[in-house]
Amino acid sequence: MAATCSTWREALRVCATPHNLRRTVGIALLVGTILFVINQLDVVIRGDATPFVWFKIGLTYVVPFCVSNYGILVATKLRE
Numbered sequence: 672m673a674a675t676c677s678t679w680r681e682a683l684r685v686c687a688t689p690h691n692l693r694r695t696v697g698i699a700l701l702v703g704t705i706l707f708v709i710n711q712l713d714v715v716i717r718g719d720a721t722p723f724v725w726f727k728i729g730l731t732y733v734v735p736f737c738v739s740n741y742g743i744l745v746a747t748k749l750r751e
Contacts, residue, residue: 685747686740695739703732 685691711728714720720728 682744685744691740691743695736695743698739699732699736702735706731706735 686695707728710731711720711724714724715728
């Protein structure tokens with residue numbers, strides 16, 4: 672039986688399963704690192720990273736994590 676995600680609680684449950692969490696964290700680390708290298712590595716190496724730059728670096732990893740979780744939720748909904 673496919674998991675449903677019609678409420679926020681059910682969506683969080685689907686995203687928090689170990690299999691899905693491993694997948695989304697892996698995607699976030701890979702894509703986030705690539706984007707970090709492209710966009711912010713030179714700033715960090717120069718030593719010019721401000722707290723706002725570090726905030727943006729954090730978002731660089733959060734965004735692909737959220738997008739990959741959204742993809743899992745869409746795929747879960749399509750299986751029903």
